[in-house]
Amino acid sequence: MSINEKTHWREKELSYDQVIDKYPDIPPILALKIDVSRRGIAYTDAAFAKVDSNKHHVEPFNYMIGHGKQISPIGLFLRDGSVICQGHQEVYDWTYRDPYILDVVDDKLVIVDNDRIFEEAKFWEKPDFYDKYTSNGTPMREIASARPQRLTIAPATKCHFWDVPKEGCKYCALFSAHRSANDEGDIRDDKWFSDVTETVEEALKQKGRYASFHMTAGSTLSGKEIFDDEVDLYIKTLKAAERVIDAKKFPVKLVASAFSKKQLQRMYEETAITTYTTDLEVLNKNLFGWVCPGKNRLVGYDEWKHRLYDAVEIFGRGNVDCGIVGGVETAQPNGFEDEQEALNNVLTEAEEIASHGVSFADCVWNTLPGAIFMKQKTPSLEYYVQLALGLAEVRRKNGLYIYTDDYRRCGNHPNTDLARID
Amino acid sequence: MVKINDELKQILDEPDTLKVLAVNNREGVPHVVFKGTLHAEDNQFVFYDLLQSSEINKNLVNTIWFEKKLAINILSKDRRSFHIVGTPVKSVTAGKYFESVYENIQERFGRDTDLNAIWYIEPEQIQEVSFAYRQAEQREKFPILAHLDQITRRDDDDE
Numbered sequence: 001m002s003i004n005e006k007t008h009w010r011e012k013e014l015s016y017d018q019v020i021d022k023y024p025d026i027p028p029i030l031a032l033k034i035d036v037s038r039r040g041i042a043y044t045d046a047a048f049a050k051v052d053s054n055k056h057h058v059e060p061f062n063y064m065i066g067h068g069k070q071i072s073p074i075g076l077f078l079r080d081g082s083v084i085c086q087g088h089q090e091v092y093d094w095t096y097r098d099p100y101i102l103d104v105v106d107d108k109l110v111i112v113d114n115d116r117i118f119e120e121a122k123f124w125e126k127p128d129f130y131d132k133y134t135s136n137g138t139p140m141r142e143i144a145s146a147r148p149q150r151l152t153i154a155p156a157t158k159c160h161f162w163d164v165p166k167e168g169c170k171y172c173a174l175f176s177a178h179r180s181a182n183d184e185g186d187i188r189d190d191k192w193f194s195d196v197t198e199t200v201e202e203a204l205k206q207k208g209r210y211a212s213f214h215m216t217a218g219s220t221l222s223g224k225e226i227f228d229d230e231v232d233l234y235i236k237t238l239k240a241a242e243r244v245i246d247a248k249k250f251p252v253k254l255v256a257s258a259f260s261k262k263q264l265q266r267m268y269e270e271t272a273i274t275t276y277t278t279d280l281e282v283l284n285k286n287l288f289g290w291v292c293p294g295k296n297r298l299v300g301y302d303e304w305k306h307r308l309y310d311a312v313e314i315f316g317r318g319n320v321d322c323g324i325v326g327g328v329e330t331a332q333p334n335g336f337e338d339e340q341e342a343l344n345n346v347l348t349e350a351e352e353i354a355s356h357g358v359s360f361a362d363c364v365w366n367t368l369p370g371a372i373f374m375k376q377k378t379p380s381l382e383y384y385v386q387l388a389l390g391l392a393e394v395r396r397k398n399g400l401y402i403y404t405d406d407y408r409r410c411g412n413h414p415n416t417d418l419a420r421i422d
Numbered sequence: 423m424v425k426i427n428d429e430l431k432q433i434l435d436e437p438d439t440l441k442v443l444a445v446n447n448r449e450g451v452p453h454v455v456f457k458g459t460l461h462a463e464d465n466q467f468v469f470y471d472l473l474q475s476s477e478i479n480k481n482l483v484n485t486i487w488f489e490k491k492l493a494i495n496i497l498s499k500d501r502r503s504f505h506i507v508g509t510p511v512k513s514v515t516a517g518k519y520f521e522s523v524y525e526n527i528q529e530r531f532g533r534d535t536d537l538n539a540i541w542y543i544e545p546e547q548i549q550e551v552s553f554a555y556r557q558a559e560q561r562e563k564f565p566i567l568a569h570l571d572q573i574t575r576r577d578d579d580d581e
Contacts, residue, residue, distance in 0.1 A: 027487030080486050081515035081539055125517050148516035208524030208537060209516070408474065408515060421448055421484040 003091070003098045013380035016113075026385045027418075029080050032118050034384045034414050036111065037364035038327075040089035040099035043072060047102040048088075050109060050123070057124040059087075059145065075147065075411075076102070076109075076121040082420075083124070083148060083411040086366075094375040096367075124148050128206040134198040136191050143192075143199040149211040149408045150253070151203050153196060155237045156230070158185025159218025161294030166372065169281060169292045171328050173370035175218050185218065188233060196240040204244065212409035213241060216255035219294075226298060230256065231263045238271040248272065253404050255279065255323065258299050258307040261314070268314050275404040276311045277361070279323035280304055283349040290334045291325075309356045317357030318400040326387050326414075327365035327379045339383045347390040354398040360391050361405040361413040388414035396422060423465065424548050430496070430504060431462045438499040443469070445481040445492040453477050460494070467494060467508060467543040470527060474538040482541055486510040492543065495551075502552040512542040 004010050016035060020028050051058065056073045072087035089099055101112040102121065111118045127146040133139055145152045162168040162179040175185070186192075203210065215237060220230035234256060242250075255277040259267065267273055280301070282291045288304075289296040295304065311320040329335050329342045336342035350360055364384055367374050392415045395402060402416045403409065410416065433439050441460040444452050455478050460469040471479050485492055486509075494506040514520050515538070524537040550556075560567055 029487060077517070079512045080483065081513035122517075206521065207528070208521040403474075421480045421487070 003095055007096050009097045014382045016381060019382050019385055022382070023385050023389065025389055027080075029078055029082070029119060030388070030414055030417055031381065031385055032111065033078065033082060033084050033417070034364055034388065035381050036084050036100050037086060037366060037412075037414075038378055038381060038384060039097045040095075040366060041076075041084070041086060041102050041111065042091060042099040043088040044101060044103045046104035047109060048072075050104060053126075055123075055126060057126045057130075057146070073123040075124040076111075077124065077148070078119055078121060082407050082417055084121070085147065085412040090369075092369070096377045127151075127203060127209065129199060129202040132202055134195040136195055138191075138195045140195075140199040140202060143195045144203060146203070146210070147214075147411060149209065150214050150410065151200070151210045151212070152214040152216070153200075153237060153241070154217050155188060155215060155233045156185055156217035156220055158183060158220075160221045161219055161292075161298075163221070164294065167294035167297065168372075169295070169325075170331070170372040171281075171291065171325050171365055171367075173368040173374070188236075193236055193240040196237055197243045200241045201244040212251050212253050212404075213245075214253045214255070214409075219257040221298065225260060225263070227257045227259055227263060231259060231267060235267065235270050238273065242272055245272070251275075251404070251409070253277065253409060258295075258304045259311075260307065261310040264307075264311050264314050274315065275319045275321065276315050277321040277323060277405065278304070278308060278311070280308070280353075281323065281325050282328050283324060283346045283353070284329055287329055287331075287335060291328055291331065305353060308353065308358050312357040318359055318402070319404065320357065321359045321361050321402070321405050322353060323361045323363060325365045326362040326384060328373070330379045330383070331373055331376050339379055342379070343383065343386055343390065346387065347394065350391055350394045351397075354394045354400060357398075357400065359395055359400045359402045359405070360415060361402070361410065362387060362391050362415040363412055364414065384414065388418060391415035392418035392422075395419065424545050426462045426465050426467070426545060426548065430548065433496060433498045433502070433504075434461050436499060440497040441469075442495045442497075443478065443492065444494070445478060445485055446490065447477070447481045448484045453481055460496075463542075465545070466511070467506070467545060469541055469543075470523060471538045471541060472527065472531075472536055474536075476538070479538055482510050482513070482539075486513060491546070494543070502550065502555075505547075505549045505551045506545050507547040508543040508545045510541055511544045514540040514542075 016031060020031055051073055053071065058071045059074050074087045076084040078084065091099060103110055103112045105117060109121045111121055130141045157175050159168055159175055215234060220233060223229040234254065238252065250272050252273040253275060254273050258278045264276065282288050285301040288301040308320060308322055329346055330339060336345065365378050367376050367378060402419045405413060405416050407417045407420055441457050442454060443457050444454045446452050457469045460467060491507055491509055494508065496504040520540060523540055527535055527537050
């Protein structure tokens with residue numbers, strides 16, 4: 001029995017074509033990207049046969065469990081220059097909707113649903129540094145990762161909100177291999193920082209590849225003040241990178257915990273960062289407490305918002321970004337049951353926060369193994385399309401830029417893709 | 423799809439040729455720019471956009487997203503002009519080929535020059551619109567479209 005026969009999900013929500021007709025401001029190719037992000041994409045054997053690990057970007061480390069047993073490229077290019085940040089996704093018993101299919105037709109990779117070809121796609125290409133080693137003998141692919149135009153370093157692979165069982169964010173599958181209380185994640189000693197310098201130096205030999213340096217990690221709660229040790233780790237990592245980057249201010253995209261004003265001031269003064277992102281994840285105080293219990297207990301929704309506003313004072317309007325997991329506000333049993341009510345709630349709160357100079361980056365919530373919410377049902381395509389259009393309008397209305405998290409420097413946010421035409 | 427002939431490809435490659443691209447923005451307002459890097463590859467027009475924040479880039483994204491058309495005009499050194507209507511079909515923003523063009527752009531224009539995107543445009547209509555060509559065409563097809571004083575007898579007309 002197919003998933004649709006089991007859940008009849010196609011009869012319960014507007015189809016892709018109906019959504020395109022109803023919302024003429026959404027580019028069809030972006031609606032497809034949203035839908036692929038929402039439903040996932042499963043590769044056929046023919047698509048897997050096209051994977052060349054010497055040429056295409058496959059990840060040696062499974063940050064996001066969900067690829068199953070096969071090594072999969074981690075993303076796709078579309079013909080408008082945008083990307084889909086998703087590899088092959090396994091279908092499980094609890095999967096609510098059929099994933100899209102990545103197949104091969106006339107020797108081309110194509111995205112297919114219900115036997116209809118939607119778009120041609122290409123695999124992301126492997127970074128040149130991936131097969132190289134540092135002078136310490138460390139594979140550089142263990143030090144940094146990449147997207148097509150972004151170099152990423154994850155200084156900490158353990159999110160300590162998970163130290164208290166079930167206090168991590170319920171939608172999150174990141175670093176899910178490092179969640180036990182006695183697992184401290186990977187060690188960051190002097191050797192590692194030296195490896196960072198060498199890896200960044202090597203990566204930047206690939207001219208034209210990277211437009212952004214991205215750092216993110218699991219939250220580190222320790223220190224005199226909460227997150228002090230996380231701040232130290234980011235500063236040390238940035239200084240290791242700054243040994244080979246000439247510019248006084250280079251385009252760093254830092255996605256981190258909600259630092260205090262004192263910590264932010266320190267980051268700004270001691271490093272080259274020009275923008276800062278910290279994620280409220282769900283724009284509703286009550287749901288924040290349920291979805292992100294660790295963040296709520298140790299920082300709190302109002303204080304997290306306050307810290308975003310403090311960051312605007314340091315970095316300036318439009319240089320502070322707030323990530324959200326779009327759609328998670330409909331998770332049950334505590335989330336909104338009515339999509340329109342959820343949307344109104346999110347956009348009203350977004351408007352208030354944006355009026356303080358904060359931009360938004362909307363991730364499409366997808367249920368992945370490793371997340372507490374892995375068996376939840378995500379909202380309709382219509383919901384995600386309205387959310388992307390609504391958040392884009394909030395940003396426009398408040399005169400904010402989002403280059404730090406745009407289609408080139410990130411690529412995983414439908415609302416910031418829409419900024420390409422502003 | 424119409425064919426880009428060899429003569430036009432040659433004109434495009436001549437350094438003195440002017441190449442103009444006209445693309446509407448999302449409100450439908452036309453925006454016109456000169457694009458020196460415009461050339462032909464196979465049967466597509468290709469050019470390099472150097473600035474991500476450029477008006478032309480935003481308008482091209484809007485055009486490819488909503489399947490709209492754009493116009494190109496090419497003016498050769500000897501004043502021959504060609505009007506082209508086309509559709510952007512692909513924008514390459516990363517990858518090995520992008521990187522090779524990036525390096526080429528830096529060699530040509532200096533190390534501080536960036537590359538935003540390589541745009542591919544499929545032609546739907548190519549028409550010579552040089553004045554002499556169009557004038558002859560109009561006289562042939564629509565002789566009525568002229569002021570009468572042009573056909574009055576003149577002193578220097580042969581008897």
